[in-house]
Amino acid sequence: MGSALNAIEFRDVSLAFGERVILDRVSFAVRQGESKIVMGGSGTGKSTILRLALGLIKPDAGRIFIDGEDITHHTEEQMMEIRRKIGMVFQEGALFDSLTVYDNVAYRLREQHVPEEQIEPVVMRMLRFVDLEDAVVKMPNELSGGMRRRVGIARALVGNPKIIFYDEPTAGLDPITARTICELALKLRDLEDVSSIFVTHRLQDIEVLAHEYVIRDDKGNLIFEEEGERLCLINTKFVMLKDGHIIFSGTDEEIRQSADPYILKFFT
């Protein structure tokens, strides 16, 4: 059994495609309510970690736990139950391009045969959360890249998953849209107590995710604050991947003191 305190846990997970080793004995854990930022160059297996945790591919060796449950050898049907707890935000959004924005967001509930009158308020609440209520009847190809990812986030949030995976949600976006997406992640982390893995290699994302937090004031307004002398974020941790190995695991303060040349490249 995995520890019940860990939302996600990898134990000595290895994966290779033919001769090419993607992950070599990778171990890490994400505690409940924690955000884990996974960094590394392209092709270092960052996205593979998310696909493994979702059960889309199976590891060659090692064990994977979701909410303390060993999912390593789950069948596709057993995985369907696990996946209900998880929201996944894909790199380019991965919206169903034959469905409208509304139908995309409603997809999970329709698959669960939820009555239509219960679906609509949920879909509208999710679209309001990502600030895209106006786009409800649009098709994905009418949206900009940033809007598509926000719809992707809205779709992932349906069903109130307690675990969310972000696969480079800000890649290729302008700084303002990227910040909007990071703020959505902050809201989920600080207000909804969601555990997450956030795959990225952008320093700007890290600045936001590791130094800011969001609180709700007495009137219900959201306030974004920077961590300062009196508060230090402990619910955001880093993992750095290189050549299929974890070369660093720890907090923001620790990673910035690292002398490893590979890590230094990311922070300069």
Next chain:
Amino acid sequence: MNPLINGIIQVQELTLLTGRAVRSITRQPRYWGEMFRQMDVLGVGSLAIVLLTGTFTGMVLALNTANTLQKFGVQNVTGQLVTTSLIRELGPVLTCLMLAGRVGSGIAAELGSMLVSEQIDAMRALGTDPIKKLVVPRIVALVTMAPALTVICDFVGMLGGLLISITLLHQPSSVYLASSRNAVDINEMIGGLLKPMVFGFIIAIVGCYKGLSTTGGTVGVGRSTTQSVVLASILVIVTDFLLSKVIISLLLQPN
């Protein structure tokens, strides 16, 4: 990779997908809406090309065979020849080759682009089995619609033959029709419907397999599409020979 090993791996993967698809047909959940939508898109959407193919094939058959038959003085069996050829062979094969070109390619392209844009992964992440949602409806649609289209192809082919017999060969329509009727019996019809069912299954499963095994982005989608048409067409023609042998020995024994 060695082309032989590659080929064997493809056969293995195709067989595994076939097994999973057949098992999924009998299991919940079933996507009825999706099935009917695919019947409409794949089946009804192919009606125009099947009508054209059938009519002109019937016409050219009558035209070509009439000369030969005349040499033996049996021009009056033109109808029988056209009808038998259509029901046994040309109706199923031509209809399904057209379907392989129009529908098989479409399936491979659609599933392939869904795969490379991570929509298949998104589907699984949202709790849907793509075999049940995408593969099974396409198989069901083609296994039912291919025989239906074949019947239409046979029918308009006979009418095309009739048209040529009356206008160019100057036969009375009664001769053509009476001779056509001789060609039709229940065993011929069973054979003529069994073939397109099998071919429809082949086209659907090959299209789905090629689409779902796409690698290499947009270029890969193009490659999968081409390969699905080529593979499905070849399999249809090879299977046609094998099925013909089985049908002849089981159903069409000469009395």
